[in-house]
Amino acid sequence: MKILFFSAKPYDKQFFDLYNEDYGFEIEYLETHLGPHIVNTVQDQQAVCVFVNDKVNAEVISILAKKGVKIIALRCAGFNNVDLDAARAHGIRVCRVPEYSPQAVAEHTVAMLLTLNRKTHKAYNRVREQDFSLNGLMGFNLYGKTVGVIGTGKIGGAFCRIMLGFGCKVKAYDLYPNKELESSGVVYTALEDVLVSSDIISLHCPLNEDTHYIINEKTIATMRTGVALINTSRGGLINTADIIEALKSKRVAYLGIDVYEQEEKLFFRDLSGSIIDDDVIQRLISFPNVLITAHQAFFTQEALSEIAQITLKSINDLACGQKPENNSIVLV
Template identity: 40%
Template sequence: MDILAFGVQADEKPLLEQAFRGHHDLRCLDVFLNEDTVPIAAGHEVISTSVNCDLGPGVLEALAAGGTRMTAQRSTGFNNIALHVAERLGLTVARVSYYSPHAVAEFAWTLAMAVNRRVVRASTRTRDFDFRLDGLMGRDLHGRTAGVLGTGKIGEAFTRIAHGFGMRLLGWDVAENPACLDLGMTYVPKERLLAESDLISLHVPLVPGTRHLIDAAALKAMKDDAILVNSSRGGLVDTAALVTELRAGRFTGVGLDVYEAEAGLFFLDKSLEAIADDTLARLVTFPNVLVTSHQAYYTVDAVGQIVDTTVRNVLDYTAGRRSGNVLVPRS
């Protein structure tokens, strides 16, 4: 069987090709699946997609019309897939339900430390042989409060690191994680967590109930000198409201690895183009904001697990098996 993989990064390509070798023929594309590129998939029973591919109703209709019967998403998140349409069309959809939580948790801490200790500004200065310390003062995190919104596997890994820093731990989730409780975490209402935390990190999935979890009211409830980190999904934060608060001079730092309108931008080289997204263009101008391009998961360990699971998902499909990774089963 010939499999077509969309949105494959250069570092990811050899891992995918090696993993599929001996099973199925694989063709990797660096372009993302969307309404413009979906004709390329015609004749391929199985495709693989990344989180920034568009699998909305129109794309799924075109895939089904072209003979596609299964898509293997190379991510845990699946908010880019219209699952109800896939089910109606008889398209099997699988995802990667688990990969290293440490990859994302560690990168969230990378963002937090970078904005707290002004690492990007310091690096830029020293490249120009400017070795002044003016404006580079950070804060000890030891003894301060970390607020973790979402305490699943990634949130737990983030909490363990916060515990190592000697921080007071506050958590918010629909269910308490016993491992986090053992670390000394206190679960509190979201409003209290926002008001008391010096560092807030988001680790919840993007579903209708969590879209703009951090909205204008939530941002106003946070401390003026708080640090906000989002390495989960861009839609969790109302970015326009965040820009308004930043313009008012609030927050010690904001670290964002995701952005709610990142599709069509992230994973692509836009350096020679004018960016039409005024909100993003304004966001990256703030000296206390660090934006990265959805790379928290991007370690050889996590990507290796993602690739291996993707291969298993395809093999399960061809063998008629069903696993816990299946979002829409084979009809």
């Protein structure tokens, strides 16, 4: 079977080539993202492998089907960028990686929170300039703080356990409460209560019609003044214009984001020599209490290994007429 990868980086090739030794697929890697502008590059491949910012809409899927593509494999957990109705209409099967080292994302979330709080990034730069002063570096104890977690799947659950270890009070909102987390001390409550009572709020829910802009002017207004907000899930969970106003008013004291709604134009690229015309991201960067990483939370050796192994196995299972394991199927 031939597979065409889009949005491929050197680390994708490293891990997929390693684990493809067990399958022998013919793999071609393209660095460009998939969209209407490039879909005709697909020639005789039976599968395409895409990532979070690839545009797999109805137009793209129609062309893929005409070119004989039978499988769309997402090497990520989310699939909101794929038109499933169009895939179903054209008989294309869709698979994903439902979970890959959830600890990787949970630990990065904690790293962002600690960096914002204790300002280690600023301290690092100061010391390199031989400035050993402490002015402006004061943080707060995490111990005893109330942490609100929106979404307690594998990643959210891992984050809850870490924060419990810090001695925090953890409140959570999820449509399906986790009994094991409850027994560990997590208190499930209404979304409104999580927003109102938390010192720190971390987003770990999927992006869908119900969660799009779950953080907006109205919900921000219910939060405690001085709240810390971390998002390592999907950029569309936050209305960026509203969060900028909240930063200006100091309602939100700390913002850490590893995802951004318009990230497909920016992330995974070196734009250090370019003029970026996205005024919104430039405004966010200008805040001293905002920390942005470029969709880095998943980026560990363990996670990349799991992504490659699960993706290739799912493609192989589908090609052999079998149903892949571990809930990787989105659409058969």
